[in-house]
Amino acid sequence: xxxxxxxxxxTTKETPSDAEVVSHxxxxxxGLIRKVASGIYTYLPAGLRVLRKVERxxxxxxxxxxxxxxxxxxxxxxxxxxxxxxxxxxxxELLRFRDRADRExxxxxxxxxxxxxxxxxxxxxxxxLPLNLYQIQDKFRDEIRPRFGLMRGRxxxxxxxxxxxxxDESAAESYRKMYDAYCRVFRRMGLxxxxxxxxxxxxxxxxxxxxxxxxxxxxxxxxxxxxxxxxANVEKAECxxxxxxxxxxxxxxxxxxxxxxxxxxxxxxxxxxGIDPASLIKTLLFETSAGDVAVLVSGVFDVNxxxxxxxxxxxxxxxxxxxxxxxLSGAPSGFAGPVGLPVRTIADHSVQAIAAGATGAxxxxxxLVDVVPGRDFAPEAYADLRTVSGKDPCPRCGAAxxxxxxxxxxxxxxxxxxxxxxxxxxxxxxxxxxxxxxxGCYGIGVGRTAAAxxxxxxxxxxxxxxxxxxxxxxxxxPVNVKNRDVVGAAESVGTALTDRGLEVLLDDREERPGIKxxxxxxxxxxxxxxxxxxxxxxxxxxxxxxxxGETLRVELSMLAAETVALVERKKAECAP
Ligand code: ATP
Ligand code: MG
Numbered sequence: 134x135x136x137x138x139x140x141x142x143x144t145t146k147e148t149p150s151d152a153e154v155v156s157h158x159x160x161x162x163x164g165l166i167r168k169v170a171s172g173i174y175t176y177l178p179a180g181l182r183v184l185r186k187v188e189r190x191x192x193x194x195x196x197x198x199x200x201x202x203x204x205x206x207x208x209x210x211x212x213x214x215x216x217x218x219x220x221x222x223x224x225x226e227l228l229r230f231r232d233r234a235d236r237e238x239x240x241x242x243x244x245x246x247x248x249x250x251x252x253x254x255x256x257x258x259x260x261x262l263p264l265n266l267y268q269i270q271d272k273f274r275d276e277i278r279p280r281f282g283l284m285r286g287r288x289x290x291x292x293x294x295x296x297x298x299x300x301d302e303s304a305a306e307s308y309r310k311m312y313d314a315y316c317r318v319f320r321r322m323g324l325x326x327x328x329x330x331x332x333x334x335x336x337x338x339x340x341x342x343x344x345x346x347x348x349x350x351x352x353x354x355x356x357x358x359x360x361x362x363x364x365a366n367v368e369k370a371e372c373x374x375x376x377x378x379x380x381x382x383x384x385x386x387x388x389x390x391x392x393x394x395x396x397x398x399x400x401x402x403x404x405x406x407g408i409d410p411a412s413l414i415k416t417l418l419f420e421t422s423a424g425d426v427a428v429l430v431s432g433v434f435d436v437n438x439x440x441x442x443x444x445x446x447x448x449x450x451x452x453x454x455x456x457x458x459x460x461l462s463g464a465p466s467g468f469a470g471p472v473g474l475p476v477r478t479i480a481d482h483s484v485q486a487i488a489a490g491a492t493g494a495x496x497x498x499x500x501l502v503d504v505v506p507g508r509d510f511a512p513e514a515y516a517d518l519r520t521v522s523g524k525d526p527c528p529r530c531g532a533a534x535x536x537x538x539x540x541x542x543x544x545x546x547x548x549x550x551x552x553x554x555x556x557x558x559x560x561x562x563x564x565x566x567x568x569x570x571x572x573g574c575y576g577i578g579v580g581r582t583a584a585a586x587x588x589x590x591x592x593x594x595x596x597x598x599x600x601x602x603x604x605x606x607x608x609x610x611p612v613n614v615k616n617r618d619v620v621g622a623a624e625s626v627g628t629a630l631t632d633r634g635l636e637v638l639l640d641d642r643e644e645r646p647g648i649k650x651x652x653x654x655x656x657x658x659x660x661x662x663x664x665x666x667x668x669x670x671x672x673x674x675x676x677x678x679x680x681x682g683e684t685l686r687v688e689l690s691m692l693a694a695e696t697v698a699l700v701e702r703k704k705a706e707c708a709p
Contacts, residue, residue, distance in 0.1 A: 397467025
């Protein structure tokens with residue numbers, strides 16, 4: 134049992150001005166963290182208790198999935214990073230420095246290199262595989278914009294795991310095990326989350342899922358199916374080509390030029406011409422590392438730059454500026470169109486579905502109508518190049534998609550042989566042949582997960598911790614510490630609860646009851662036991678559920694038992 138008078142948990146009423154999101158504000162106000170420098174924090178006792186609980190769940194689930202805990206150093210020699218090619222490729226997030234002998238090091242932002250070095254030295258034979266090693270360790274990333282407290286820090290704890298397998302099939306199994314373990318982890322923390330398909334970016338890799346805690350303040354936009362388990366980052370979500378694409382419009386006459394003075398936007402043009410925006414062919418011009426490209430999409434959709442970039446296999450793309458648009462199309466922006474455009478052109482599937490449409494005429498104040506895709510212009514390819522919209526069905530099952538915002542708390546990634554090849558992590562197969570190990574990596578941010586839990590679980594009075602990661606399970610509040618009966622009752626219920634294995638914070642401060650209640654609510658302790666003067670005199674105490682506010686008046690002899698029962702019910706809400 135911990136006593137408030139002997140505990141450093143400095144709560145504050147004021148809302149810190151630089152804290153933009155609620156989890157950051159509440160972690161400061163509840164006395165869980167204090168800032169030392171931008172993105173760098175000290176964890177106070179109660180804050181550390183939360184992180185340790187998150188870590189305990191992580192350890193239990195990693196161990197259960199067959200991973201083994203190791204601990205790698207924060208300080209990593211540059212040689213390893215040069216071997217993987219990342220010393221130069223990784224940007225300024227990598228904090229580099231030199232030791233007294235002028236040798237170069239970095240603070241590890243992630244540990245693929247260190248683990249691959251270990252495994253290439255220690256693993257010789259297929260008999261030693263599969264192998265999954267994890268750690269919970271201090272990472273450093275010199276983030277360009279550290280913010281939101283523990284959500285995006287520079288120094289932070291991460292659980293990172295790395296799997297090594299003999300072949301792709303076995304690697305897929307390791308991936309699946311980690312995926313399942315992650316689901317158990319976040320369920321045990323009582324979080325509402327989705328695993329969404331993520332862009333594998335430049336690493337390539339065969340698959341990647343991000344685990345998103347659903348919260349309005351989340352930095353990521355995601356879609357998830359209301360019916361099946363499909364979920365994806367909006368950037369990545371697949372769009373199903375609409376049915377009914379007609380090769381040519383029956384009865385559509387030849388394309389005609391019409392005057393559209395000053396009408397540039399989809400809304401202006403469709404209104405002026407009396408044409409459904411869905412049959413306007415929007416033409417966007419991009420400059421890319423693969424040259425200039427025109428991208429066509431139906432007027433009701435948006436071009437997805439990530440998809441365009443991936444389709445082209447380009448390193449970078451950017452929308453052409455006004456001057457470049459004039460050079461390429463011969464007209465000011467708003468009047469570009471694919472007919473006669475001397476630029477490489479690709480089109481979204483939605484353009485294929487347009488029987489006869491309207492588009493810019495590559496001439497100021499003019500558009501073309503009765504334009505038939507395939508007849509009047511032929512894009513190099515039709516592909517999925519647009520961003521998913523509210524009208525799109527689930528690409529897996531056809532049911533509706535729900536849009537929400539999420540906080541990325543975990544990431545599972547099939548790496549393939551990206552690192553094992555570069556660093557020669559090889560083993561001998563049963564025939565004695567040398568083979569490259571197939572890898573996966575799996576990360577969960579400890580502090581970010583705690584912050585995400587607050588984003589999802591709070592109210593006007595403070596944090597509402599899921600009990601599995603709360604700093605304490607029960608707060609015991611004697612309303613008047615000068616009343617010996619009240620204090621005696623509080624001590625005895627506190628001791629009884631502690632004896633039964635519960636984590637109790639006894640508020641023995643000489644404060645007004647209102648202040649104690651407020652602090653207990655702010656700290657988000659799931660169950661509160663209150664010993665009031667009148668109640669104790671009558672042989673009673675109260676048990677209150679922080680989340681629902683429900684309060685039970687219970688005989689003192691039953692107080693501990695009722696409290697344990699409520700704690701057990703709350704624990705059941707965090708079943709894996
Ligand atoms: P983000 O896109 O948010 O920067 P990331 O893709 O860089 O995340 P990973 O490299 O996959 O993240 O790291 C694994 C996990 O580590 C993330 O899912 C997240 O929980 C945590 N994490 C990453 N960066 C930070 C940070 N700056 N502060 C706190 N936690 C972080
Ligand atoms: Mg990052």
